[in-house]
Amino acid sequence: MGAGHAHRLYRHGTSPVHALPPHAKLAAAFLFVLVVVATPREAMWAFAVYAVLLAAAARLARVPAAFLLKRLLIEVPFVAFAVLMPFVAQGERVHVLGLSLSVNGLWGAWNVLAKGALGVAASVLLAATTELRQLLLGLERLKLPPLLVQIAGFMIRYGDVITDEMRRMRIARASRGFEARGVRHWGVLAKSAGALFIRSYERGERVHLAMVSRGYTGSMPVVAEAVASPAQWRLALALPCSALVVCLLGWIL
Amino acid sequence: MDPVSTTTASLEVSGLAYAYPDGHQALFGVGFTLRRGERAALLGPNGAGKTTLVLHLNGILGGGTGSVTVAGLPVGKQHMATVRQKVGIVFQDPDDQLFMPTVREDVAFGPAAAGIKGAALEERVRHALERVGMAEFADRPPHHLSFGQRRRVAVATVLAMEPEILVLDEPSSNLDPASRRELADILRSLDVTVLMVTHDLPYALELCPRSLILSDGVIAADGPTGDLLSDEELMRAHRLELPFGFDPRAVARTTHG
Numbered sequence: 162m163g164a165g166h167a168h169r170l171y172r173h174g175t176s177p178v179h180a181l182p183p184h185a186k187l188a189a190a191f192l193f194v195l196v197v198v199a200t201p202r203e204a205m206w207a208f209a210v211y212a213v214l215l216a217a218a219a220r221l222a223r224v225p226a227a228f229l230l231k232r233l234l235i236e237v238p239f240v241a242f243a244v245l246m247p248f249v250a251q252g253e254r255v256h257v258l259g260l261s262l263s264v265n266g267l268w269g270a271w272n273v274l275a276k277g278a279l280g281v282a283a284s285v286l287l288a289a290t291t292e293l294r295q296l297l298l299g300l301e302r303l304k305l306p307p308l309l310v311q312i313a314g315f316m317i318r319y320g321d322v323i324t325d326e327m328r329r330m331r332i333a334r335a336s337r338g339f340e341a342r343g344v345r346h347w348g349v350l351a352k353s354a355g356a357l358f359i360r361s362y363e364r365g366e367r368v369h370l371a372m373v374s375r376g377y378t379g380s381m382p383v384v385a386e387a388v389a390s391p392a393q394w395r396l397a398l399a400l401p402c403s404a405l406v407v408c409l410l411g412w413i414l
Numbered sequence: 415m416d417p418v419s420t421t422t423a424s425l426e427v428s429g430l431a432y433a434y435p436d437g438h439q440a441l442f443g444v445g446f447t448l449r450r451g452e453r454a455a456l457l458g459p460n461g462a463g464k465t466t467l468v469l470h471l472n473g474i475l476g477g478g479t480g481s482v483t484v485a486g487l488p489v490g491k492q493h494m495a496t497v498r499q500k501v502g503i504v505f506q507d508p509d510d511q512l513f514m515p516t517v518r519e520d521v522a523f524g525p526a527a528a529g530i531k532g533a534a535l536e537e538r539v540r541h542a543l544e545r546v547g548m549a550e551f552a553d554r555p556p557h558h559l560s561f562g563q564r565r566r567v568a569v570a571t572v573l574a575m576e577p578e579i580l581v582l583d584e585p586s587s588n589l590d591p592a593s594r595r596e597l598a599d600i601l602r603s604l605d606v607t608v609l610m611v612t613h614d615l616p617y618a619l620e621l622c623p624r625s626l627i628l629s630d631g632v633i634a635a636d637g638p639t640g641d642l643l644s645d646e647e648l649m650r651a652h653r654l655e656l657p658f659g660f661d662p663r664a665v666a667r668t669t670h671g
Contacts, residue, residue, distance in 0.1 A: 376498050381523075382523065
């Protein structure tokens, strides 16, 4: 699709990964995450191989490592929880640098960290190579409930409109000398949020009216049909399939 | 299009009365007829029932008394899909009208809902966008367009359905003078029946030879736009005011004499 449509997560490119149909990529990323989660946490080498597989995919997509790593930061809040686990978990303990750590907790933390990081990396890679609109088409193609896909589509369309409305309300507040300083002003902010909700709700009603006026009867007409060739499926599924081999080896060894 | 509809009127409204569920009565027996290809303005103060009337034209509101007929087809449950294709409503806020992620998909929405697919659909979209001069913006998301461009795309979304009658709700609101003129040029170039709901009296005079004044739920006046706007008593009685310094008679002299 054309210029000006890109989301911040998306990185424009013409690599073979970009060219894959969205539903193939979605299926590949989903299966990859499933395989990673199903791997025993003791098979540490397997996770290293997964990371290498992802790096190869990123290279094929011409997504630079720095871009991918920066996007991984979204994981940090979840990691904070994992870091606590060795301190609070029960069972056998080891002493490292004068700290008493639970062995079970260490394994748990590693488990969350490794699987989380790989899952996020796979999603980031998917988002970097697939436009939002394409992702929605892919979900539709994978037979996700159409209502969910429609809701996601409206979120994308109206996210900016509502953010803009919020910005205008903030400017209007500020123009009349309001500044949020502490708890006393939370009431005003809460009322603004309420007003924004009602405005959005009413907009929803108007949008529905406009849709019905153009013949909407409950399902979105399919405008663009995405088709994947067997070769494209093979390329997309190469990632989860090689991961599956690693996973099986992890269980056997 | 069947041969009968070329002889019948585009829109016939007769004896239309409607009260909202909360008891507020908005329309008290509205009746008028629009000939095919006619451009008419529906004028009236706020709260006169204009929006209520518009929502009756494609059957979103109904259940009161009276009837609406579009190209010989009564508006009612059994013809709803056809009626909504024939009556194209352009709403006031283009952000309400343009709900799909890209311009192309939005313009395709109506025809696709009517079952048109593939190359025919593509052709409809291209043609509709060309008529409003927005063909090169097909792949853009609507929220990246200027307000005037969005209004034009909103018109295209309705044109793509090849309507019998185009109903515009406040088409000139929030437009800068250049966008306003561009929209006027587009509307003049279309060969469809147009009903324009507006407060913008000079715009009505510029575009519509005929005007209807809706006031307190009835059609209070129906005639040539220039005559109605020049009738000061009538205008005052229905809370219609011309912009400062605007003289409809002077405009009529420069355009007709």
